Amino acid sequence: MPKAYVFTRYGGPETEALVESDRPVPGPGQLLVAVRAAGVNPVDWKLRTGYRRPGASEPDFPAVFGSEAAGVVEEVGAGVTGFAVGDEVFGNPVTGGYAEYTLLPVEVAAHKPAGLSFTDAAALPVAAATAYDGVRQLALPAGATLLITGAGGGVGVAAAQIALAEGVRVVGVASEGKKEFVAALGAVHVPSGPDWADRVRAAAPDGVDAVFDLVGGETLETAAGLLTDRSKLISGADRGTVARLGGAPVARARTAAVLDEVARLVTDGTLRPFVTAAFPLDRAGEALRTVEDGHAQGKIVIEVTA
Template sequence: MPKAYVFTQYGGPETEAFADVGRPRPGAGEVLVAVRAAGVNPVDWKLREGLRRPGDSGDRAFPAVFGNEVSGVVAEVGDGVTAIAVGDEVFGNTVAGGYAEYALLPAAVTAHKPAGLSFTDAATLPVAAATAYDGIRQLDLPAGATLLVTGAGGGVGAAAVQIARSLGVRVAGVASEGKKDFVESLGAVHVPSGPDLARRVRAAAPDGIDAVYDLVGGEVLTEAAGLLADRTRLITAGAPPETVTELGGARVARARTTAVLDAVAHLVLTGVLDPHVTRTYPLDRAGEALRAVEDGHTRGKIVIEVAR
């Protein structure tokens, strides 16, 4: 039977295990993909801990397969799917997990993988790059504006910095000292994370901050909000809606469409966006891949390579 990496109940790493799962069958509007690569994201372990995303309802069925973004080859299509065929190379968001040999994808959030895009890089785009792209479009900053990105060394942050810089936006990127060289290589001014953040941001951007793209939440978000004269230029993918609303900002408005996936793939192919896959793991080391992200010290993206 197909193998998958799952969590058996809400909790910590002790709830994780490998499981033999039945090969899924695509429903109407879905495609079944033989997974070649799966992106690893902070939301994966947060869901294991019980995170409820907007729109989630009811209790999760266990065992639950980890993973929210994959690339692979279409093995089967459901009713009503006409733009995608068996044998197509695709990438997209998953219906119910992607750290597996097979995954279901909604056709509406699945894109054809261009020939020049590797399966590994493609697997990083549906969550991290697409979230970055949606947020930068939402802020709609003019060239010459200054953007503060918190969590600039992670997958979403690195993509947000690169996309903003390609539009002529100046970027100050908050990250640990260990990620200084990486953040600067992306074209941002590095701002060390830690207490008294606002003072260091003002020193790095003496002309002020025009917008904030937060990927951390907590005190970092609160301090960053205090740097803005116009709180409508504050967005977050790192804090709950009620928290950022109280500060006068908003959550990143995710489009979740094939068109966005096509757009971020184009950015990679044209050299605007480098997914910066810094480590890959085979499926049988999925737990190690997730620990690397959960520990919070990775730079760029980590990918599980399921098949070659």
């Protein structure tokens, strides 16, 4: 039977397990995909703890981890057009990506360009797409200064590259250990930790024009204090706090068109997914710990053997 990495109830890592599961059956408008790679994101472990996205229903346990996947179409559901068995695709699965098989709804699935690896494609549907949506939402002109908190993670790395390509100056807050990584993107690195806001002021004496927060909580509160226009404050990490501060959550499009666009940015050299580590499915727990512990640089991906 196919294998999948799941959590059996809400809680910590002790709820996780690699299990055998039934192969999903595609419904109308869905693709059955043999997974070749799955992206790992902070939301994965947050969902395990009981975090619920707004409007999300209670999961059926055991619940398969993962909201990014790339692979090969094995079967198409009723009413599907534009996709066929054998197509290489990537997108946002509805049955979890940490698995040998998953289901992709066609509205959040895209054809993988031939020049894009499965591993890199699996890093795009959440991280790069969130970054793309956020940069579009801010709509900064060339020459503006964008502050990104959590700049060393998957979304931050993608947002920095997209903004820099549009002529925006980027100041990225990340740990000291990620200094060279953030600087290599072309961003100005500011070490996180006590008094980081003072270091931002020193790095951007004319102020920052927008904040793309990827940390939330106290960090978001502090970042908001660096802005005069709170309409240029967005967060991909803390919907409640950013709304209270006069900003907005990242407005996710969640469309195939956005997936096509971020794939194009990779193939034309504008965007590098920066997959810094890949783990096999039977080590999915290690992959998740790398992200949950906050030590990941760039993207972590799980590779599934064909």
